[in-house]
Amino acid sequence: MEHSSLAGRIFRGVALTLILIFFMFPIVWIFLMSFQTNEQILRIPPRILFEPTLANYTALISGQLHTAAGNLEISFMRNLFNSVVLSSAAVMLALVLGVPAAYAFARFKFRLGETIAFTLLSFRFAPPLLVLLPLSLYYQELGLNDTYFGIVWVYQLIALPLILWIVRGYFEDISPDIEHAYRLAGHSWREAFTRIAVPLAGPGIAAAGLLSFIFCWNNFVFALILASADKQPVTVGALAFVTASGIQYGQIAAAIVLSVTPTLLLALYAQRYLVEGLSLGAVKG
Amino acid sequence: MARLDINSVSKSFGAARPADALSLTVEPGEIVAVFGPSGSGKTVLLRMIAGMFEPDDGDIQVGGRSIVGAAPERRGIGMAFQNFALFPHMSARDNIASGLRAKAAGDVATRVAAISKLLKIEHVLGHTPRELSNGQKQRTALARALIGNPEVLLLDDPLRNVDAKLRYEMRLELPSLLRRGTAAVLYVTQDYREAMAIADRIAVLIGGRLVQVATPDEIYAQPASVAVARLFGDPTINLAEVVPFAEHGALCARVSGAMVGLGSADVDALERECWLGVRPEDLVVSSSPGEGAIPAKILAITPMHEKAVLLLRLADGTEWLAALPPEAPRGAADDAVFIGFAADAAMLFDRATGQKIGLSHRRQAA
Numbered sequence: 001m002e003h004s005s006l007a008g009r010i011f012r013g014v015a016l017t018l019i020l021i022f023f024m025f026p027i028v029w030i031f032l033m034s035f036q037t038n039e040q041i042l043r044i045p046p047r048i049l050f051e052p053t054l055a056n057y058t059a060l061i062s063g064q065l066h067t068a069a070g071n072l073e074i075s076f077m078r079n080l081f082n083s084v085v086l087s088s089a090a091v092m093l094a095l096v097l098g099v100p101a102a103y104a105f106a107r108f109k110f111r112l113g114e115t116i117a118f119t120l121l122s123f124r125f126a127p128p129l130l131v132l133l134p135l136s137l138y139y140q141e142l143g144l145n146d147t148y149f150g151i152v153w154v155y156q157l158i159a160l161p162l163i164l165w166i167v168r169g170y171f172e173d174i175s176p177d178i179e180h181a182y183r184l185a186g187h188s189w190r191e192a193f194t195r196i197a198v199p200l201a202g203p204g205i206a207a208a209g210l211l212s213f214i215f216c217w218n219n220f221v222f223a224l225i226l227a228s229a230d231k232q233p234v235t236v237g238a239l240a241f242v243t244a245s246g247i248q249y250g251q252i253a254a255a256i257v258l259s260v261t262p263t264l265l266l267a268l269y270a271q272r273y274l275v276e277g278l279s280l281g282a283v284k285g
Numbered sequence: 286m287a288r289l290d291i292n293s294v295s296k297s298f299g300a301a302r303p304a305d306a307l308s309l310t311v312e313p314g315e316i317v318a319v320f321g322p323s324g325s326g327k328t329v330l331l332r333m334i335a336g337m338f339e340p341d342d343g344d345i346q347v348g349g350r351s352i353v354g355a356a357p358e359r360r361g362i363g364m365a366f367q368n369f370a371l372f373p374h375m376s377a378r379d380n381i382a383s384g385l386r387a388k389a390a391g392d393v394a395t396r397v398a399a400i401s402k403l404l405k406i407e408h409v410l411g412h413t414p415r416e417l418s419n420g421q422k423q424r425t426a427l428a429r430a431l432i433g434n435p436e437v438l439l440l441d442d443p444l445r446n447v448d449a450k451l452r453y454e455m456r457l458e459l460p461s462l463l464r465r466g467t468a469a470v471l472y473v474t475q476d477y478r479e480a481m482a483i484a485d486r487i488a489v490l491i492g493g494r495l496v497q498v499a500t501p502d503e504i505y506a507q508p509a510s511v512a513v514a515r516l517f518g519d520p521t522i523n524l525a526e527v528v529p530f531a532e533h534g535a536l537c538a539r540v541s542g543a544m545v546g547l548g549s550a551d552v553d554a555l556e557r558e559c560w561l562g563v564r565p566e567d568l569v570v571s572s573s574p575g576e577g578a579i580p581a582k583i584l585a586i587t588p589m590h591e592k593a594v595l596l597l598r599l600a601d602g603t604e605w606l607a608a609l610p611p612e613a614p615r616g617a618a619d620d621a622v623f624i625g626f627a628a629d630a631a632m633l634f635d636r637a638t639g640q641k642i643g644l645s646h647r648r649q650a651a
Binding site for chain 2: 175176177178180181182183184185186187188189196199200
């Protein structure tokens with residue numbers, strides 16, 4: 001690296017800057033927009049310098065949206081709360097179900113094992129709209145429409161395959177000898193699972209959990225169809241900003257900033273696990 | 286005090302049959318080495334005893350009680366793995382203690398201290414496996430296997446992954462260490478020297494079959510088959526195709542045109558297509574012809590400190606090796622020499638089956 005020429009270093013710097021601008025610009029722009037009024041945003045040409053306002057945030061937090069056509073009740077904070085509840089519950093359920101299942105798929109060969117694992121994965125490549133129509137009929141029949149439980153359940157289509165397949169790989173990386181050694185030392189298979197396999201696959205489980213949390217958080221279409229206003233997450237709730245009097249860009253930007261914050265914080269917190277989890281060949285030797 | 290009994294245990298994986306009617310008994314306090322080339326089924330045998338998989342057939346008993354089908358944690362077995370299999374997220378101390386905590390044994394700390402002192406790893410108890418050298422990992426794994434005083438101790442090639450010097454030291458230390466308790470010890474190795482250094486008896490496993498179970502001396506001096514003879518000894522045994530015949534009441538054979546005596550006539554060997562086996566260290570090399578001497582030419586000499594190894598070509602093109610004491614006159618490359626051996630150093634094996642042909646006068650090992 002030290003031997004690269006000056007031209008090479010300059011080229012690398014320019015390339016990195018371009019890439020950074022390309023990816024960071026929308027985020028920065030949204031962040032700036034969240035402190036502007038609709039009029040400031042729609043001004044042509046747009047300006048970088050403006051008088052910041054917290055109106056968008058106060059509107060979101062107080063739940064009162066003032067538009068040209070009058071006041072509008074929005075339940076953004078409720079949506080945010082729903083997102084947190086739905087995504088965390090879905091990931092927790094998927095961990096409880098998926099980690100033992102991943103272990104089973106990693107350690108034991110059983111009839112139709114690969115078929116079952118693949119079927120679970122295939123939920124990931126089916127477009128959600130494909131299952132939504134029959135699902136909404138079932139849900140009406142079962143009374144699961146517009147319930148937290150119903151949405152958490154349908155989120156398993158997103159979270160479970162992800163956790164199953166990622167964590168399975170981590171379990172496969174753990175030498176079975178390590179677990180055998182623990183069992184020969186006088187522990188049951190259950191203890192070998194909880195005290196050896198799960199801690200060693202910990203980084204992988206954290207990574208899979210975080211990833212599926214983000215996917216659940218970002219989901220739009222399931223909750224749009226299967227839940228009504230008071231159970232909907234932010235992704236669906238954002239529709240409320242498309243009002244009769246126009247699109248409330250300022251509030252949308254503020255809503256995006258608020259709704260990205262929890263996942264961002266979570267990702268920052270879990271980053272070390274993620275890096276460890278994704279780079280570590282787990283437990284060789 | 287429990288005996289390990291393996292009764293005609295078999296196991297197949299598809300077409301492979303790594304265990305074919307294996308029977309072996311290990312007495313309490315005895316060390317039996319399971320020795321064989323790689324892929325001969327040594328590890329499979331250990332894993333069946335440890336309960337990682339069950340035999341298709343046959344029975345395994347510890348102290349007269351069958352352990353087939355029992356959960357691994359209930360078998361009373363300690364095991365050290367070739368790849369150490371330490372718990373990477375625990376300190377060496379917790380690794381060693383893991384065997385004790387489960388049984389709620391008395392003073393964990395004292396016993397960990399005692400065993401780690403014995404294995405000279407007291408100073409690294411606080412380290413994680415990642416921070417240990419291979420030798421320390423090995424000792425930690427051994428301590429973990431030994432601390433619970435298991436009735437049966439399985440060691441799966443424990444010195445495979447440690448360096449040569451340490452391997453030598455451990456070879457000297459292990460027998461007394463393993464004999465401290467009354468465990469029946471099965472010691473898997475691919476190194477015949479290790480097997481001979483450590484074991485009371487050696488079980489030679491080839492292709493999933495036990496071909497010979499005997500003391501190290503017995504196996505070296507009287508290998509049951511040509512395959513066993515080849516596995517023991519460095520340099521390996523010299524072989525020549527012979528058809529022994531009787532001459533003046535003595536058994537003789539022609540090796541590279543020269544007639545050599547094999548001792549008193551043995552009816553079994555007469556007129557049979559045989560392999561004649563002579564260990565390199567039993568060969569005598571001299572510059573003058575004598576009775577029963579085979580003419581040969583020295584191709585190369587490898588001087589080593591404890592012995593000199595000569596590569597010889599016999600008149601018929603066969604290449605033999607001779608291992609001579611360092612002080613013995615050995616000539617130089619390209620010298621024409623004559624080689625001979627005592628009649629009782631000769632081994633005969635059937636050429637079709639590879640089985641040893643009994644020579645009644647075979648010397649007993651010292």
